[in-house]
Amino acid sequence: MTSVFTDAAPRSTPRLNLAGGGEAAFSLGSSWSLPSLSLPTWVHRPISAARATLVKSLVMTIAIAAILAGVVTVTQTSTAGATAISAADFAPAASSVPTMTAAAFTTAYAGDLAAAATALTTMSSSQVAQLWSELAPGYRALLITGHPAVIGNLEGVAYTDRATANVSRLAGLLADTEASYRSLTVSSDQVDGQADSAALATTLSRLDAIKLLADRYTPDAIAARLQPEYLITLQAGGSGPPRVAVAVGDVDTAAYVTVFVPGMNSSALELDDYLRGAKRIQTAAADSAVILWIGGHSPSALEVPSNDRAVEGAPLLAGVLAGYDAVRSAHGVVSQLSVVAHSYGTATASLALASGDYHVDDFVMLGSAGIPTEIGIDDLHVPAGRVYASQASADTLAGLGQLLSGRADPATSSWGATTFGSDGLTLGDGGHLGAVDGHNAVGSSNTDDRGKYLGPATESLYAIQRIVTGQADAVADLTTPGSSHQRASAPDAAGAGAGASTTSTTASASASAAALLATR
Template sequence: MRRYARTLVAVALATTIVSGTVGWASGNAQQALTGPPPGTAAWRSDHVLGRELPDPERATPAQVARFFDGLSAKERQLLITRHPLVVGNLDGVPVALRYRANALALKAGHDPRYASLGADPHRRILAFDPRGRGQVAEVFGDLTTARRVSVVVPGSDIDAGTFDRTHDVYGTPAGMARSLYAETGPGSAVIAWAGYTTPVGVGVDAATGSLAEAGADRLTRFTDGLAATGVPAPTVFCHSYGSVVCGLAAPRLRARDLVVLGSPGMRADNVGDLHTRARVWAAKDPDDWIDDVPNVEFAGLGHGADPTSAGFGARRVPAGDAHGHTGYFAPGTQSLHAFAAIADGEL
């Protein structure tokens, strides 16, 4: 009975302090953005090529890739012009076409949240969905020639508006990815993937797995799309609540390595429970407040075992000189150096 009571107390604490990036604030319930890209209805009804276009909801990324492989340059450009939001967000579309489509969509939009994304024509925006709080993916490096690819999956409080904010830079997906890319060797590329609805602040969303489940589906389809276009299996870096997403995605995820940092848990008791062939790594610095989160899972609340614990079985990444919850990718840290070595295949 006493053990049961302690578990209930721990779960209660988990609902008040689990978060992803900003810490001690109230959380608001979020509705996960799921389903096909915006503009799908118009895409489905368009017979401009004289045949049906692949259904964004039903076609696999491999089927999408085969369809685009069979198009002429003129036909590809026609679809980009008519349906930029579909082409730019459809997994399996060639990378260069997605860049062009998203540049067009950003140029046509007028939302100030996305001004920085469209201001620089040299940015490689791999996904841009303006619905809700907005979702974005950006590539650093040349994804079409890269021999080693990494994907950064962020935690709470990240959306299109905070994707590349100028404060707390290494707590943003763009900041983490840019820093990792600068540290990796030639022939690498890093993708900052803010492609799911994240929790806001601290609340039930951050302490449960519902948003992570939806995010896991989107992440697995995203990596399937990379594979369909010839991109090598990536190393996936999962920060905070993003590690819950990665834990749920693990059995289906096309990944060479899974690296979790500042993790509240992966909804697994140990590496074996992840059912993945990827190598699993974990980092947590001494003053990360995530260490105060109870590592429990009860009645759907909490995210389970600490991935850095000895019993979990992950390979430990040194992080003794990282600072706080968002310092793991800071230049000069042991953690960033180790992350780059993992990404480059040197560890």
């Protein structure tokens, strides 16, 4: 790739070895900062999911109004005086250590599991995947038990093993965070009778997130789940909610794997909400899996016009894609890999995809807040004709994000993506797919999910389910670049080819919509 991305903020963070596990920490300079806020004493009280969604919407509205009114200024990216960052800077770092056989590895680190775990973090994800598949089960179990923070976050390790390691850490993390919270309140009371509200709020958000994870992954909860879940990333460094990734379905063996990248204000605190959307995608095929990736620091509403968070998250996401590609290669798994991104997540995902060829088959953008203008469709390393975009007519915030940031709208014909509808569709048999009525991917509850991009029985979810399982031709409302807006032809049940009529296309599509409609 020849294009470069530039950012006005100075940066000193080195490239990350994304094959390495453990509690990686990083920080990037920001082109602006917010004033310190003194939070009210009731900040520690829990609020309902619905109220949390309302608060986030209110904050976003105020933030956008402040930007438009000039009260808050956002530094746009500029090539003037900036350090150029090439797409290669987002790619996983190459390994500098020789490849070892399992026998050589266990001999070299006999009796020293700590050194063995450290050695694994210096390897590329391809080296890790091959070595991990060859290690004896008992030796792998020792590494999982002895060094779960490393193994649980190590790209190339089998995903079920990573989940085992990460879940084993939750009780300890919860106890440590509860102790930190108590210590903070006690020490503050001894000083002036009032806790430091900012530190209290940060610690509380961390406590709430870890408790949510601990409750979700108890043995009983895991056993009762119809759709299996795996906590495949648990980066708990720092003071706020941990950065996580959760797989719905067995990523190690799935024939169809989708990585979903949400947008602004997404964190482990919203895990329940985003997982509902991920699960709806996964129901498209029994042998599919969806990775919900909340592994970066998503932007606040005021940060959306800046590319900083996308630049920060792109190498982490690239590592995830490279890691999966390594695992399936090491195990001889033939699969379709798709990336679905929403809102600001489309900027992060586009930068990650531009960093290298991870053999991604499809890229779907929903309500994009804009793609950095230095990234074109040909930079994404995705097969021609398999980059998709959709923006609902009622989604005004996506366009506002593009406007304020100066980023490109991938849903325009000039950008080159194949588009599909999100405004509702009546199928040939009279069945109806709902319209997306705003910007959100999901709501605050199953009921509130209706009318969202990943909500039940929406046209957008219908299209996504088919794209990520190799059935894009069955989507009844595709528009390819340079064509007029018309429904695409698709094979009917008898195998009719591209010459099938629109009526037969929508009728056959509606036949496969029954499963989708049943997810309501």
